[in-house]
Amino acid sequence: MSPSFATRPAAYAVIVRDQEILLAYWSENGEEGWTMPGGGLDHGEHPVDGAIREVFEETGYQVVIERPLGVDVFAPSAPIDGQLRQSIRFLYQATVTGGELTAEQNGSTTHAAWIPLAQVPSLNRVPLVDAALRIWREKPQSGKLASQPEDQ
Template identity: 50%
Template sequence: MREELRVAAYAVCVRDGRLLLARWVSRDGMRKWTLPGGGMDHGEDPCDTVVREAAEETGYDVEPTALLGIDSVRRGYPRRLGTHADFHGLRIVYEARVTGGELRHEQHGSTDMAAWHPLEEVPALERVGLVDAGLRLRRERPPNGHLRPPVSC
């Protein structure tokens, strides 16, 4: 089984009771809302990643204002030629504010749309689990940055 690690940074941007989301498009065409953000380039600082990715996916300039925490996910999935992967996603979640730019949709990327959604309507959206994790981190602000107690620190 092949091990895969992906480190990414995401922004929770709330303004006037609305959450900024980008609509992610999977390889098989499934569409779900997610937090703006994405994978870190080698040697890139996570703050720089979230600023770059938010601009790519939404058109906005954002400023990270607080580190909310880390969301860690692990899952297996089939790969080509009958092999399997053990995927571990480490997602660094920041609270951020929009400082400039204009809302626009990403072209030729992993998302196809960006929009503001009223917070009370988010539970009804087709969304990835990261949206709920990000909102929970924002709401609970756990001192250690974890939504559940870590096994060891």
């Protein structure tokens, strides 16, 4: 029997326009870095609705979800607060339809920005950014990325 673990579902949007990607700067518990706009789902919330809500909260933009891209699984090997955890992260391609770029109030992100795609590799970023960009570029039919490339 496998040990029990906590599962946290989350939804994120990949929003690219004019060779720039919309990222949010995450800062929590002494850690920080650029991440995808999105986050944890509320109880009973559909991932599409969660992605739309989270993008608005973190960036001020209203978006429309164009299509699902895939699912990323993050499972730290070390327990957190004595419990194994796993995040199931739904990734969607989205387009901005309205709103203005603003900073999240009282959240885990401090600001959002449009970043040139060519600059992403030089950023302090969480691994989700690389996974999301890879799944956006490759668009695997199954929604699951093959194993990580050797250089990552």
